[in-house]
Amino acid sequence: MAREFTTVGVVGLGTMGAGIAEVFARQGYAVVGVELSDESLERGRQHLTNSTKRAVDRGKLSEADQQALMERVTLSTDLADLAEADLVVEAIVESLSAKQEVFRALDAIVKPEAVLATNTSSLSVTEISTANASPGRVVGVHFFNPAPVQELVEVVRTVVTAPDVLEDVTALLTSIGKSPVVAGDKAGFIANTLLFGYLNHAVAMYEGRYATREDIDAAMRFGCGYPMGPLALLDLIGLDTAYEILDTMYRQGRDRLHAPAPILKQMVTAGLLGRKTGRGFYTYDGPDSSAVVPDALTPSADDAPQLHHTIETVGVVGTGTMATGIVEVFAKAGYDVVVVGRSDAKVAGVSTSLERSLDKQVQRGRMEEADKQPVLDRMTGTTKQDDLADVDLVVEAIAEDLAGQDDAVREPRRDLQAGGDPRHHHLLAAGHRVRPGHLAAPGRHRHALLQPRPGDEAGRGGQHGGHLRRGRGDDHPRCARS
Ligand SMILES: NC(=O)c1ccc[n+]([C@@H]2O[C@H](COP(=O)([O-])OP(=O)(O)OC[C@H]3O[C@@H](n4cnc5c(N)ncnc54)[C@H](O)[C@@H]3O)[C@@H](O)[C@H]2O)c1
The missing domain is CATH 1.10.1040.10 (N-(1-d-carboxylethyl)-l-norvaline Dehydrogenase; domain 2)
Incomplete structure (x- = not known):
């Protein structure tokens, strides 16, 4: 039968220990907190008081509950006061010898069935456990800082931790609202x-x-x-x-x-x-x-690349998921977009997906119905790469698996470059890795990972703003340029 935990001892009431004491006391457990001296005990009490007061200020705890919580915590400077504890969590300084001393001393104090846990971050739980006469009842419980807030607790099993101890501790942590995960005894855990x-x-x-x-x-x-x-x-x-x-x-x-x-x-x-x-x-x-x-390392405004070309029309080669997303980003930002696909059906597919995506945004209140049609109108589809002759920027986003087949990629790309009027300074950007050999004029190529992000709608004021931002959303605009 699973153990019943009613009293939890916490050794060390610093940053972590005070938080762990709070976690258990909040859930109605009797907590016994042990510190080294009256002075450090007072610091521990302050930690607890401040943390629970913050919870009251934020409306997460009532004043009456805070008082009841504090009343469930007994503070002491004597390890012997842990005699009634069903579980002891050690959270003292990260020192093997100091922790071993605590685990050794606990032998003569706690009940034989009590579970002993250490909150160590990097020491070996196995080494700590060997100081105790019953290392089978020792586990690691690695709470994250701040313990009352962070949900994850890593439960660390040594090669001798008893399976029922592991199960009981994991069940206890789950019951107090934590999300325990179990890991072996290796520094760093998961x-x-x-x-x-x-x-x-x-x-x-x-x-x-x-x-x-x-x-x-x-x-x-x-x-x-x-x-x-x-x-x-x-x-x-x-x-x-x-x-x-x-x-x-x-x-x-x-x-x-x-x-x-x-x-x-x-x-x-x-x-x-x-x-x-x-x-x-x-x-x-x-x-x-x-x-x-x-x-000194902050990029100055002078470092920000300047756009030397006016970008009005963007060509997108490809009809897959990424190509469709890229079409949406540019069309929503006010650019005319020419999509090149391998068949009319594939091009029509982009148009349908674009409409579906815009509908979803309207439904979610992220876009006005009236703004939808102008975006759709900005997209034109074609199966002829020659139709890219007048675009100012070409984004290649054909399937990654095709990229492995040299001819399938090289040819369309060469075609693009042959078709483009050099005076238009075609800009080539790729949606995936491109080997330089694939391009006849690598200097004109910028590899940009263009990934549409929700809220990436900064756009530009007018149709001919000519300032192309890479999707970053911070204050360091970057321009794709040749
Ligand atoms: N701080 C973190 O972010 C964090 C996160 C996870 C785990 N940990 C681990 O938790 C443990 C505690 O870390 P912390 O940041 O709370 O340290 P801390 O220095 O804030 O607190 C340690 C407390 O233990 C007390 N203490 C020392 N020896 C004692 C003893 N023999 N008996 C009773 N009390 C004793 C000290 O007086 C101090 O108040 C360490 O093992 C650490 O690796 C820390």
Whole structure:
């Protein structure tokens, strides 16, 4: 039968421990919080009071509930007060010896069936557990900061964790509204292993001058829908913390994805720790500020590419999903669009999909019915590439699988270039990777990943504004130009 948990002990009431105590107390559990000294106990109490007061201020907790919550928490400086606990969560400093000491001491205090958990981020749960006489009852419970808000908890099993312990802890976490996931005992567990490999890769890209910090961050925000770019996120986490996490994972797993990019260490040594020191990958208007201010790397207005041609008509070659989306982006922005397909039926398909997409936007209140027809009227379809002779920009978006078949791609592209009047300065952009050999005049080609985004409707004032923005939505316009 599954264990019943009624009393939860929390050892260490710092950032994480106070949050974990709050999580359980909010759900009606009796909580016993243990700290090192009266002074740190008082700090823990303040953490709890401030956090629950914020919840009251935001209308997420009533004052009466806050008071009841605080009454469910007993604070102590004596581990012996954990005798009644059914579960103890250790959240003290990240030190193996200090954690082992707690797990050793708990042996003589808690009931034999009590479950012991550690909130460690990077130490080995197995090593911590061996300090206890019954390592089978030890698991990792990795809460995320801030614990009352973040839903994810990684439950870490060691090779000796008893299956019923794992099941009971996972069920308990689910019952208090968390979303537990189970992982083996490897530094980084699931989320940090994946996240920090990605963050480290972004740093390496920046270090290798592959792209600017603004473009690296924009790519992940606007291309993948992440709320923050990787470099801005590293500034928030703190470069010193990120370095330590990567270094620990690298030393344990030897996966070169986690070998900290050298510039990370250099920045840490130079005191560029991110927001906390006011400077990291970006510069902030002071320590602990989130407001980015310009610095030497901020692109100046003079760097912004100028458009040398007036763009009025855009040709789109292709009739697939991407081509249809690209047609929509340009037509909604006020450009006349010529779609080239391999058959009338395929061209008609683009027109139908475009109409369907606009209908959906009208239904969702994102577009006025009256604005629909003018957009549809801007699209014309053809099966002849010669009809591209007068367009100012050609976007190639034919199927990726065709791109593998050299002739299928090279020929249409050569045709495009042969058909174009050089005086019109045709601009070629591709919706996917293009090998330079495919193009007779690679200098005229810009590879732009054109992905329609919801709300990408900035448009231009008039029909002949001639300013073409890449879909970024920030204040660094880029123009496709030859
Ligand atoms: N901060 C985070 O974002 C985060 C996220 C997930 C996990 N963690 C992990 O959680 C643990 C705690 O981190 P934190 O950020 O809350 O640290 P913290 O420094 O804010 O708090 C640690 C607290 O433990 C107390 N303490 C130290 N030794 C003790 C002992 N022997 N008995 C009782 N109390 C003791 C300290 O007085 C302090 O109040 C660490 O293992 C850390 O790796 C941290």
